[in-house]
């Protein structure tokens with residue numbers, strides 16, 4: 001979809017300390033081979049005692065402060081999550097709203113796995129455009145991938161998972177950047193890839209066994225085939241990219257920077273860079289490889305870092321490309337209008 005009147009007014013994050021992959025190998029948390037293949041420099045690991053919704057609330061306060069948007073002007077809060085938020089049958093979005101925003105607007109959790117932040121942005125954009133009285137939306141994302149049922153280095157080899165909270169304020173009134181286009185495409189024929197080989201409720205639900213996506217994927221691929229699966233992944237990725245670039249009236253070569261999912265280097269190349277004529281330097285890999293995969297928050301934190309460090313200059317465009325199990329793919333074009341005062 002093409003947009004003319006939607007702006008990024010604020011970005012924020014709450015990021016815990018980094019554990020280097022070397023430290024993870026030394027402590028036995030990560031195998032030397034996994035570390036070598038991923039080429040991740042470090043991943044963010046939250047200390048005990050802080051749950052994802054609190055991380056999101058802290059990021060939201062930063063984004064709201066930076067945006068100048070009054071909390072009463074937030075028309076919707078969308079909180080994107082992948083993993084446990086702290087309790088079952090409970091609303092983490094309501095926690096974020098109570099802790100960071102207040103008010104009585106809808107506060108809704110978005111479960112779109114790693115495409116959750118981009119899917120929330122898509123929904124927020126449409127929500128604001130549906131009613132001229134709606135001025136701004138708050139998007140948050142937060143997860144922590146520790147605990148007995150997830151191994152941040154080995155539950156999904158090729159992707160090193162990180163803890164942290166991120167937030168974005170989308171506004172119709174104005175902001176430091178413009179959302180020029182956004183496209184989200186789904187490919188449900190791939191949904192079995194993240195559950196194959198186990199009956200519903202057999203594994204994660206009853207016994208809270210360690211999530212082992214690699215086993216699911218191996219089982220799925222043994223049926224579906226690797227080349228067919230990768231082809232289907234690339235089809236969805238390309239469709240979202242084509243729509244977003246077309247709506248922004250840009251070619252890929254026109255785009256100044258790209259923010260891709262925080263995959264390990266090998267998976268980033270096999271799923272993206274090998275199929276796109278884009279040098280690694282135009283991506284945010286250098287930063288991303290120090291953070292790890294924040295689940296639904298990769299794009300917000302990497303865009304925030306680009307803007308803060310001057311990696312994106314006024315007039316330049318940034319392409320955000322997301323993907324989530326399901327699958328769903330997203331692409332968005334952001335144009336920086338001005339250097340916000342919180343930039344270095």
Ligand SMILES: CCC(=O)NCCNC(=O)CCNC(=O)[C@H](O)C(C)(C)COP(=O)(O)O
Nearest residue numbers: 113114115157158217230267271323324325
């Ligand atoms: C589960 C979290 C989540 O939503 N992640 C985003 C969706 N997953 C992806 O986009 C990764 C898709 N690609 C893969 O799983 C792998 O590249 C393949 C296609 C299974 C090949 O295995 P590899 O050689 O990378 O180990």
